[in-house]
Structures are given as structure tokens and as C-alpha cells.
Amino acid sequence: MPRYLLSLLAVVFGSALIAAGFNLFLIPVRLLSGGVSGLAMLASYFTPLSVSLLYLLLNIPLLLAGWFQLGRRFITLSIASVTAATWLIELIPVKPLVSDTLLASVFGGVLVGIGSGISFRAGGSSGGFDILGSIISRRRDFPIGSVLVSLNALVILAAGYLENNWNIALASMLSMYVTGRVVDFIHISHIKVTVFIVTNRTDEMLQELLALQRGVTKIRTEGAYSHTEKDMLMTVTTRYELAELKRIVKKSDPQAFVNIVETVGVMGSFRKG
Numbered sequence: 001m002p003r004y005l006l007s008l009l010a011v012v013f014g015s016a017l018i019a020a021g022f023n024l025f026l027i028p029v030r031l032l033s034g035g036v037s038g039l040a041m042l043a044s045y046f047t048p049l050s051v052s053l054l055y056l057l058l059n060i061p062l063l064l065a066g067w068f069q070l071g072r073r074f075i076t077l078s079i080a081s082v083t084a085a086t087w088l089i090e091l092i093p094v095k096p097l098v099s100d101t102l103l104a105s106v107f108g109g110v111l112v113g114i115g116s117g118i119s120f121r122a123g124g125s126s127g128g129f130d131i132l133g134s135i136i137s138r139r140r141d142f143p144i145g146s147v148l149v150s151l152n153a154l155v156i157l158a159a160g161y162l163e164n165n166w167n168i169a170l171a172s173m174l175s176m177y178v179t180g181r182v183v184d185f186i187h188i189s190h191i192k193v194t195v196f197i198v199t200n201r202t203d204e205m206l207q208e209l210l211a212l213q214r215g216v217t218k219i220r221t222e223g224a225y226s227h228t229e230k231d232m233l234m235t236v237t238t239r240y241e242l243a244e245l246k247r248i249v250k251k252s253d254p255q256a257f258v259n260i261v262e263t264v265g266v267m268g269s270f271r272k273g
Contacts, residue, residue, distance in 0.1 A: 004073075010122035011081045017115030018126055019088035025108030027051065028096035032159050032172040033112055034152040034179055035129025036062065042159055052089040056082065059127040066131040077124025078131065085126065101171050109175035113182025121186060152176045192266060194236050197249060198257040202231040205252040209235060209245070236266055 032038035040054035059082045067075045098104050116126045125131055160169035199205055209216050219232040237245055249256050
């Protein structure tokens with residue numbers, strides 16, 4: 001099965017989890033999710049418009065902005081996620097699985113976080129503030145989930161003021177926090193690793209590695225025991241892209257020696273993934 005099709009299926013599955021989190025936990029007790037979906041929920045509580053319609057309308061300008069900032073593949077998958085979520089929010093009945101507000105906020109946040117995290121891992125997003133979070137995290141070295149929690153503070157303030165019920169607002173804040181933590185657990189692109197590759201097939205491997213748009217440093221080395229000269233390639237990448245890098249190494253030189261270490265920080269030029 002083509003890789004893009006697998007990504008598309010993963011995004012749709014993530015959208016199903018998001019829609020289930022909304023309709024089975026958050027909406028029945030009038031809690032809010034984060035970002036655009038939270039705004040859509042808040043507006044739907046005070047207007048006759050449906051959550052799904054508002055969710056779609058509010059996402060359109062952000063998807064257009066992301067088209068120019070984040071790349072067409074990312075936004076194409078994000079459009080698929082928003083479209084699927086819009087349809088599934090209409091399809092899944094609004095039926096509370098729990099009556100306790102605290103349980104609803106936690107389990108709703110977990111489902112939404114897993115769904116959003118899966119969308120990120122597949123190469124897209126669930127739309128809305130996720131797109132803003134991706135733009136900010138690529139320009140500044142912040143975890144995406146933490147960025148989303150910060151952006152959602154405005155939604156919480158609006159909910160507390162309009163609902164005149166700070167219990168609901170604070171429970172919504174808990175749900176958003178849980179969502180952000182789950183997203184960070186699943187989407188690990190802000191965690192960087194340094195990879196050292198000792199190989200005899202330098203040119204072939206460099207051709208593949210440079211396609212990842214990461215900087216690669218070539219160092220001439222000599223084996224202390226064999227006195228055989230080889231090249232060592234050093235590159236910094238993210239844990240999210242590590243699987244693709246391993247595939248390249250195995251394809252280019254199955255006999256290569258590879259050392260992978262977690263990187264505490266990076267200074268200088270580093271293209272965000």
C-alpha cells in the first residue's frame with residue numbers, strides 16, 4: 001500500500017477519535033476542546049449553528065494560510081482531517097458516556113489528543129490552532145502541545161466569561177492540558193538526535209540523506225585497529241524522522257556503523273521538521 005495512502009487512512013482514523021472525543025465526552029457536558037474546535041463548540045452553544053459547520057468554516061482561512069507556510073502535503077492531509085472530522089461529528093451521535101464532568105474532560109482530552117497526535121505523526125494535523133502551533137514550533141523550538149495549550153488560554157477566558165461558569169471553563173482547561181500532553185507524547189518531532197554514520201559508501205548515502213533537507217558533515221576517519229580509512233557522516237535530525245534515516249542507511253550501506261545519541265540542544269541553522 002502506498003505510503004501516502006497509509007498516511008491518509010491514519011489521518012481519517014485520528015479524525016474519528018477526535019469526533020468521538022467531542023460527541024461522547026466534551027459536547028454533552030458543554031466542555032470545550034482547544035483552538036478552533038473550542039471556538040466552534042462555544043459558538044454552537046449560543047447559536048443554532050452546528051459544531052461541524054462552524055468547525056469547517058473556521059478552519060478554511062487557517063488551511064489557506066498553512067498552504068503557503070507548511071507545505072502542500074501537510075495541508076492536503078490536514079484538509080483530509082478537517083473534512084473527515086466535519087463529517088464524523090455529524091455522523092456520531094452526541095451521547096454522554098459518563099456523567100461526571102471531570103471524567104469527561106480527561107477522557108475527552110485523551111481521545112482528542114490521540115487523534116491529533118496520530119494526524120501529526122502521519123504528516124498532517126487536525127487543523128485549526130494545530131496549524132498555528134506547527135508554524136510557531138518551526139520558527140521557535142517549542143513542543144507543539146505546549147504551544148497549543150498557550151493559544152487555548154484565550155478560548156478558556158472567553159468560555160468563562162460567556163458561560164459565566166468557571167467550573168466548566170476550568171474543566172475545559174484540564175481537557176486541553178491533557179490533550180496537549182498526549183499530543184507531545186505521540187508527536188515527538190521537537191526531540192532531536194545526533195546520528196554518526198561510519199560508511200564506505202559515502203556518495204550514495206549522502207545523495208539520500210541530503211534529500212531530507214538536513215545538514216550533513218563529512219569527517220575523514222581511520223580505524224584505530226585496522227588503520228582503514230572511512231568517512232563518518234554526522235547529522236542532527238528529529239526522532240520523528242529517525243525511522244526514515246534508518247531506512248536510508250540500511251538501503252545505502254547495510255554494513256555501516258551507526259551511533260545515535262539524544263541531543264540536548266542545537267545552536268545555529270537547523271531546519272525544523
